[in-house]
Amino acid sequence: MTTFEQVPVFQCEFEDDRTGLSKETIKRALADNLFYIQGKVPATATPNDYYMALAYTVRDRMLQRWFKTTEVYTKKGVKVVSYLSAEFLLGPHLSNNLINLGIYDLVRQVVEESGLDFVQLREIEEEPGLGNGGLGRLAACYMDSLSTLEIPAIGYGIRYEFGIFDQEIRDGWQVEITDKWLHLGNPWEIPRLEETIEVKFGGRTEAYYDEKCRYRVRWIPDKVVKGVPYDTPISGYNVNTVNTLRLWKAEAPESFEFQAFNVGDYYGAVNRKVVSENITKVLYPNDELMKGKELRLEQQYFFVSCSLQDMIRLHLQKGESLETFHQSFAVQLNDTHPSIGVAELMRLLVDEYEIEWDQAWQITQNTFGYTNHTLLPEALEKWTLSLFKNLLPRHLQIIYEINQRFLGQVRAKYPNDSDRLARLSLIDESGEKYVRMANLASVGSHAINGVAALHTELLKRDVLGDFHELWPEKFSNKTNGVTPRRWIVVSNPLLANLITRKIGVDWISHLEDLKQLEAFIEDAEFRREWRQTKQDIKGYLATYIKENHGIEVNPESLFDVQVKRLHEYKRQHLNVLHIITLYKRIKDNPNIEITPRTFIFGGKAAPGYFMAKLIIKLINSVGDVVNNDPDVRDRLKVVFLPDYNVRFGQRVYPAADLSEQISTAGKEASGTGNMKFAMNGALTIGTLDGANIEIREEVGEENFFLFGLTTEQVYELKSKGYNPWDYYHNNPQLKQVIDLISSGFFSHGDTNLFRPLVDSLLYHDPYMLFADYQSYIDAQDQVNQAYRDQEHWTRMSILNAARMGKFSSDRAILEYCQEIWNAVPVKIELEEYIQGRA
Ligand code: F55
CATH class of the missing domain: 3.40.50.2000 (Glycogen Phosphorylase B;)
Structure with missing residues (x-):
């Protein structure tokens, strides 16, 4: 493995057209990118060609900083925050990057002086809708703050080919349309094909004794999928830091195709390719609802395994041993979606790098932090054992092992309390058996946080109440913020x-x-x-x-x-x-x-x-x-x-x-x-x-x-028996409003249309x-x-x-850095010849 020190320094002055910030340079760069990247001249260029040329012009101006940032992190061996999230709801890049680079007005002027309509070009950008709502958008705000605060960080997620659907309204109803955000290309990302990673799925496990007569387990998968990283630069405001958002795309490995092709199973080979690539096709559009779909667990494991393998590679490249992994990376779980990472890191450490269980467990717990985003029971992730076993047989064994050791501790602390054991167990055995992902995340992390003061209190009292009793010191509040x-x-x-x-x-x-x-x-x-x-x-x-x-x-x-x-x-x-x-x-x-x-x-x-x-x-x-x-x-x-x-x-x-x-x-x-x-x-x-x-x-x-x-009053009223019917009868105004809906007044006389809604309110009104x-x-x-x-x-x-x-995401990120990640800012200085152009 070559390190930076061994690589001859590639000393050259970079092309002015790619880095310079003067008006003239940007104007030239626009024309240059239009011709050399888009392959167009003004006579044939579409507005999209101009947008692409503009986006490349802006991206070029981030590349020096981006490269320098990565280089400094590698050379200095700093601790890096790794934000694991199944969703990053970024929104359009162009304006944001122009603001962060401090060149919004300048570039706008150049574009307009070139006879182009800046606003029109800006609106052409397809926004990457790689998230459902608040949770995904929070991840995007946090990436902005991490860069702005000069914190070494990497965001890891999924490069969905289709993000959150586009919504149309027809006759008052929602209609979902596929979000083809990549159809004209994405100028903000760079694929790093050489850093592709392999992920295993399915199959079975096999026990064996190694050469030192130690009991070991190997996993014989029945499918391997390639993860190709696509990197997007995340600029900080008014600083040189440009962190990376690394999103994984699933591809079929060539070797599998050839095998099948050789035995004449052409259709089977192509089909396997399609099935592999399906993993990162589409974002699941459910928020606040857990649906036990196999492909969803595949997505989660796929991106988490790619990311952890990537971190281990980076860590080993520093010449460090894995015992210090948690000093290189603070890994934050954005809800339970990436919580399979707890079992995956254990598998990598124990099975692949032959580290003893207890030490691996120490490293794992020291590495992870878990942020909870919901108290709604229907949103808590759980997977049936059968699904889990089919897809991740080795992980299920590891989870059983974690659980056995964990419940042993609980038993020692609370003897003869089988109800508590049942509640804390990583496996829900009350009916059909499930793996409880919030429990896995809680056991495998050194820090657990809620996202607002009230939410954290309720988390400590209800959803994770038993965990809070066991480990009160793990819990803290980190009220959300926005950039x-x-x-x-x-x-x-x-x-x-x-x-x-x-x-x-x-x-x-x-x-x-x-x-x-x-x-x-x-x-x-x-x-x-x-x-x-x-x-x-x-x-x-x-x-x-x-x-x-x-x-x-x-x-x-x-x-x-x-x-x-x-x-x-x-x-x-x-x-x-x-x-x-x-x-x-x-x-x-x-x-x-x-x-x-x-x-x-x-x-x-x-x-x-x-x-x-x-x-x-x-x-x-x-x-x-x-x-x-x-x-x-x-x-x-x-x-x-x-x-x-x-x-x-x-x-x-x-x-x-x-x-x-x-x-x-x-x-x-x-x-x-x-x-x-x-x-x-x-x-x-x-x-x-x-x-x-x-x-x-x-x-x-x-x-x-x-x-x-208040929350207390809601509980109280619910427990003494809430009857919405009484409110309806006792409040004439409310009654009139409800009756107007029921009468068909808003539905052309159709008294059935809104009946499910009205009946739900009259007879249940779960949300009061x-x-x-x-x-x-x-x-x-x-x-x-x-x-x-x-x-x-x-x-x-x-x-x-x-x-x-208080509600700046900068404040929130500072709290995470100080109280959970133990991460500090690292200033990125540019060489004088680059700085001179800034
Ligand atoms: C997405 C997928 C699944 Cl499977 C479950 C939930 C979601 C999701 O989008 N959740 C979400 O957005 N939660 C929200 O997180 C915000 C950021 O913390 C909170 O502000 C908000 O209250 C919460 O509902």
Whole structure:
């Protein structure tokens, strides 16, 4: 193995056109990339060709830094954070990289001076939708912060050929369309074919005694798949650090094809190839629901095995022995999706590198940290033993061994407590037998964390209560955060400029600095500018909605926004009950004074989630009636914007006046949209759930519209017997609203369409909409009152943004570094000749 020291230094000045940041150089680079990479001249170039040339021009400017970053990490032997996630919901790269490199305005100018439309080119980029929602987007924010904080890090995941589906709305219903994000090529990634890794599946195990008469096990798989790494550079803001996101693509190994071909089984060979490559074809579109699909476990094992083998290779390259693996890598499990990594690292250490079990176990526990993102029982991952055994026979044995030793410890500490043993066991034996992945992750990690204060408390009390009793010191809270680069600077340049004019630019990497805005709260001119900025942005959104969806919305009205995945616990239908309540008020009294509102919804439903899809239909059906009723006189508008994604998030958060964060208390682990809204000056109407609680603490209770039961009250009411029927009968307003839906008023007289939804509410209401209904309506009435006093509203809006410093992902990542990963920043200095061009 060659090390860097042995390789002759390739001393050359790099081509100016590939690194330089002057206007002239970038202009030349654009033309150069158009010709030499896209193979086009202006006469034949399409807008996509120009976009590609532009993207390559930007990527070229990251390559020096990227290479230097990797080189420094290797040479210095620093500890690297390895973020394992089945999802990275990155969103478009172009603007983000331009901002982080500090060349947004310059490049925009160059593009425009070349006679091109910068915005048009920017919009051509297909966003990599390699995630479902909050969990995947969190991973992307964390990658941004890791680079910005100059922390050595690598993100490992799956290069899905088809990401989260595109959503269309037809006749009010969601229709799923394949997301072909790679169809025109991806200029941001570089395949590293030479670093391909092999992953085994299936087959059987065999015991044997090695030459030293030690008992060993070998795994004889029946399938081998190649993992090809595709690397994407992740730039930090205003620093030279460019970390790597390494996503694995599955391919069939050639040797397998040839074997089959030789015996004449051509079809079988091709079929095996197709089956292997299926592993990374498509992202499973379910969030918060565990479905025991074999291919999903294959995906998880595939990317985790590739990643751990890759880390071991890098570690051994440093000349270190595996005993110190945990000093080279801190591996974070983003939920249980990569938790098979615990068994895989044990297998690699024990079976392949012949390390003794106890030592291997030490290394493994010291290596992993586990982040939990949900308390919902239906979302907890578990796999039947039969499925597990077929796919990963050796891992099942290893899990049994881990379990036996672990339960031995538990028995010693809590003798004669078989119930506790049954709850802690890695195997659920209450009915059909399952492997419990949260238990595997908890046992195999030295640190376990929740994603908001309340969530961590509930985790410690309920879902992982027994583990907390056993190892309280393993648990900690790491409240989520989001990156202000993408969620303010890229998405809301008008606000970013206004803030910068007042307090300078440091807030972009030190979000706590936003506090300084409070000093201007009495400055009427500043308040006017703040209000005007929000107004302008609302105007842009209104134009966008008109041009793209043909719906006229009034930019003067209150923009009331709920964008997130569709789920009953998130209670988009509670929002609808409020809309119908307002509509009823108008119908009963057409001249009533009401605060004009535009209700904006966006979000995808899991394709198999009937109730969530019915809620989308309900929103659209109510919209059809309300938007077309002359009595309403445009005072209310309801729009469901299809295909909510990162790009649309960037448009909508800055334009919101009101952020709807209305989940049943105790159900939303954290939420991160809540943070993006408030940072952009929206006020929140919300329950005491997830990070809402901490947002309210920070912004002040007088600047937050609170409603609903607390988690304790939800439990209490449930345990003494919750009866939604009573609320329906005792609240005439609620009854009218529900009856209107049942009557077919919003469904052209069809009384069956929404029956499943109404019946679920009347007879079960698992998420307690009826219990929270009146409190929600009252809070919404306070919102209306508050919005009428624009001066006061503006003050609250400024205070919300000014007090959001805590919710930067930089703060969250610093906490992970200090309390879990033991990782420190490493400055990347560029050679003078490169720096000179920066
Ligand atoms: C995706 C796949 C599966 Cl199998 C299960 C869950 C998901 C998923 O997308 N979960 C998710 O987004 N969870 C969310 O994580 C956020 C980040 O921590 C939280 O803010 C949010 O509360 C939580 O629901």
